[in-house]
Amino acid sequence: MxxxxxxxxxxxxxxxxxxxxxxxxxxxxxxxxxxxxxxxxxxxxxxxxxxxxxxxxxxxxxxxxxxxxxxxxxxxxxxxxxxSSEEILDQELRLLLSKPIFFETNDKIAIEISNPLLADHLRWKLKKLGYITDSSFSAELIKMTENAYIAIFEDMIPNKSREKVKAALIKCGAKHDTGIKDILLAVIKKLATLMIGKVGGELVEVGVEYLGPILGGKINEISKQYEGFFEQKTESE
Structure with a gap:
């Protein structure tokens, strides 16, 4: 062995x-x-x-x-x-949330989690936010709606960084007359369309470089990563 x-x-x-x-x-x-x-x-x-x-x-x-x-x-x-403490679990959860899996055929988003305690931690947080998950296909692949994903994603952004994150994304071209939840939804939808269009598969995992800076409240990285992002055209536009 x-x-x-x-x-x-x-x-x-x-x-x-x-x-x-x-x-x-x-x-x-x-x-x-x-x-x-x-x-x-x-x-x-x-x-x-x-x-x-x-x-x-x-x-x-x-x-x-x-x-x-x-x-x-x-x-x-x-x-x-x-x-693991709750703080350690939150750190691990942020990393996994920054690598969502998009499906081409529906609006579900999945997170792949091999750590069963972390999976329960995610379900607990989502339940507190009023959402449930689906792991019927695989215990390690937890599926949720876009709204559920956006809710937990926003919840995991440090409170002190949320307004700065919103301002940085608006500066990069996000709509300025909406809340951070709507901006995050626009980012996710854009990423899903762009990534699936490039890969051409039924599902695709997003790289941590896109969503990691937002979850970490790293304003400089957001400015670099999302420069011109909202102006990119997709096949449906």
Whole structure:
């Protein structure tokens, strides 16, 4: 399973992890830790050694550990729950929101999330905003309406940056007599049309360079990235 990878790990690091495993298994008494807790602890140590990535795809866990999909999801969920604060989850969510997947045939937008805890975090935030998601096609592909995506997108822009973001986009050509929600919707619709037109597929993932600056409130990057953006013509225009 990990033969080649283990050979490349520093011996002192392996010794340190082995000591942690023995200490945990024998404290306060030999075998007193539950199998579930020890499985989670061992999984975290495999990540510490670099044998499993910090943010692995579920299939990587399944193939490396020879476990079921349910077991892999549970391990990822438990580990993330122990290591992630709401602030960390929000940071990860901003990155994923900056890479939406557009569908050619309908107005749904999808976010691909391999971290089950982060998926629940997104659903929780959307529910608070009055929206529900659809993951019937795939547990890792969460679909939502354009309005739901815009709502969570706006919610994740830092409060102190929203007016500056709006002003920067207006300066780049967005309509000045609308609110930030309408401006964001115009950006998303334009991106969807431009990207699907270029790729010509049924769905396409947008690069983080377009939406990342908006979510991060990076005004200079917005000005550079969206210069001339609103003047671009699409096939439908």
């Amino acid at each position: 990990f033969g080649d990878k283990i050979d490349n790990v520093d011996a002192s690091k392996i010794k340190e992890v082995f000591k942690d495993l023995i200490t945990t298994y024998t404290n306060p008494a030999y075998g007193s830790i539950s199998k579930r807790d020890f499985d989670i602890f061992l999984f975290m140590k495999l990540q510490e050694l670099g044998l499993i990535e910090k943010d692995p795809e579920i299939y990587d866990v399944i193939s490396n550990l020879r476990v079921t999909r349910t077991k892999a999801r549970n391990l990822l969920y438990e580990v993330k729950m122990r290591n």
